[in-house]
Amino acid sequence: MTTLSAPRSDAEATTTVVVPLAGKAYDILIGPGLIARAGAEIAARFPGARASIVTDDTVAGHLAGALNASLEAAGLEPQTIVVPAGEKTKSFAVLETVVDGLIAQRRERGDLVVALGGGVIGDLAGFAASITRRGMRFVQIPTSLLAQVDSSVGGKTGINTPRGKNLVGTFHQPSLVLADTDALASLSPRHLRAGYAEVAKYGLIDDAPFFAWLERNHGEVLARGPALTHAVATSCRAKARVVVADEFETTGARALLNLGHTFGHALEASTGYGERLIHGEGVAIGMAQAFRFSASLGLCAPADAERVAAHLAAAGLPTRLADIPGDVADDETLIALMGQDKKVKRGRLTFILARGIGEAYVANDVPPDAVRAFLATERTL
Incomplete structure (x- = not known):
């Protein structure tokens, strides 16, 4: 106890x-x-x-x-x-x-x-x-x-x-x-790391200095040291700002909190919401994918995507489809699951993409063919 x-x-x-x-x-x-x-x-x-x-x-x-x-x-x-x-x-x-x-x-x-x-x-x-x-x-x-x-x-x-x-x-x-x-x-170390994915998310959305701070201090956060309270408070302040600006997710500001979640939720659903992939792990893969997808579309530098994946991996989090135990659902199944995402409008896929670390934005009407092409490349990592 x-x-x-x-x-x-x-x-x-x-x-x-x-x-x-x-x-x-x-x-x-x-x-x-x-x-x-x-x-x-x-x-x-x-x-x-x-x-x-x-x-x-x-x-x-x-x-x-x-x-x-x-x-x-x-x-x-x-x-x-x-x-x-x-x-x-x-x-x-x-x-x-x-x-x-x-x-x-x-x-x-x-x-x-x-x-x-x-x-x-x-x-x-x-x-x-x-x-x-x-x-x-x-x-x-x-x-x-x-x-x-x-x-x-x-x-x-x-x-x-x-x-x-x-x-x-x-x-x-x-x-x-x-x-x-x-x-x-x-908490088990695995579940603590899974929660850390959501901490990193706040830096990736609109606070590049916080992400840089996490790169230096993530070890102390995960060891439950003095940096932990700062990380939690900074995350809560960021969440509070967004909630006040867009309580009911009507203006688009609150949708930014879903960085990594369109990919991540589809992966969670495809694995049956079980222990194969817990929520924070799905978000970690999803954030790494969101940055790789952004880089593939020419929105951000490939170095930014590499930096995101490197930090998440350093924190002990998965960043690739290959990191999920067992078989991963085929691309069409994942796209169909993305089509059930709450951000979908009139059947059109919406993703949170990035122009750089701390520069996330809402991308409406992402072509499904672009997603298919991207997922095909993800299978090779």
């Missing part, structure tokens, strides 16, 4: 990032000991509320007891709903289990759903909160690096279907995010 730090009296141990959405602003607290302090932080903001914890059977064994004790001590009358771990949990069947559990616990609209886990739990619990009693408040307590820097912020919730990832869901902002860096101690 993971040992959590006792509450810190030193306020400097916690970094606060504000997501200043009009009428629904919320805080992201980043630092050690936040699960132990969760009850006090939540009760101070939502007096009189009760809380239902939604978690998976892996995280429950490490962290649910500490969170339950913290919420109980603060008078939040916690109850817990435990679901299976893994991407396949983002399904209609498990969504029904969570919603039914909240109703059986007699939770009301003014109560709180507390998502304790990685991106799967955050997406699932947030979606359940958005539709139960026509909308309950929820708190994100992300326990993976990927969730702390990406999925816990911004209000995207949802589940997968056999036809694609995240195709059913809502925009439903959390009321508070508690990113406890101590919780990352329970």
Whole structure:
């Protein structure tokens, strides 16, 4: 069982990032000991509320007891709903289990759903909160690096279907995010590296200096050293800026956060959302492909694509189709899966491409033949 730090009296141990959405602003607290302090932080903001914890059977064994004790001590009358771990949990069947559990616990609209886990739990619990009693408040307590820097912020919730990832869901902002860096101690090295892909993404989108900083400091980040809090906070600030500019992904600004995801989601779907390729690994391959595709179209220098792939590989992440264990789906299957991407408009493929590191942009109406030609070259790497 993971040992959590006792509450810190030193306020400097916690970094606060504000997501200043009009009428629904919320805080992201980043630092050690936040699960132990969760009850006090939540009760101070939502007096009189009760809380239902939604978690998976892996995280429950490490962290649910500490969170339950913290919420109980603060008078939040916690109850817990435990679901299976893994991407396949983002399904209609498990969504029904969570919603039914909240109703059986007699939770009301003014109560709180507390998502304790990685991106799967955050997406699932947030979606359940958005539709139960026509909308309950929820708190994100992300326990993976990927969730702390990406999925816990911004209000995207949802589940997968056999036809694609995240195709059913809502925009439903959390009321508070508690990113406890101590919780990352329970992560396997593989899942920590997978989360790092989303950290690197923020540098590649529009912050070349941050990417250069990561090139120098990724070892300390992955070793959970002092650089980790800086990396998480910088990522959350970047995500917050984009969310405020384009909360519902209508202007195109928020679509930039999907750098690498068009390729990556297709690869995840083709491998069955299993352990062969977890989300951050798919994103890493997808980002390397997005830069190689950009270079093949003459948009960025080949040296930029090589630099991106070299950094991701140095962080222990896959960057090629050949890095995926087992057979990879044929090109037509991958293109068909890309056609189910949420950014597709009237059947036309949209990719996030780049003119250089820190210079990503939305490319609409990418010709399928160009994608086919590119994927053919990818088979040779």
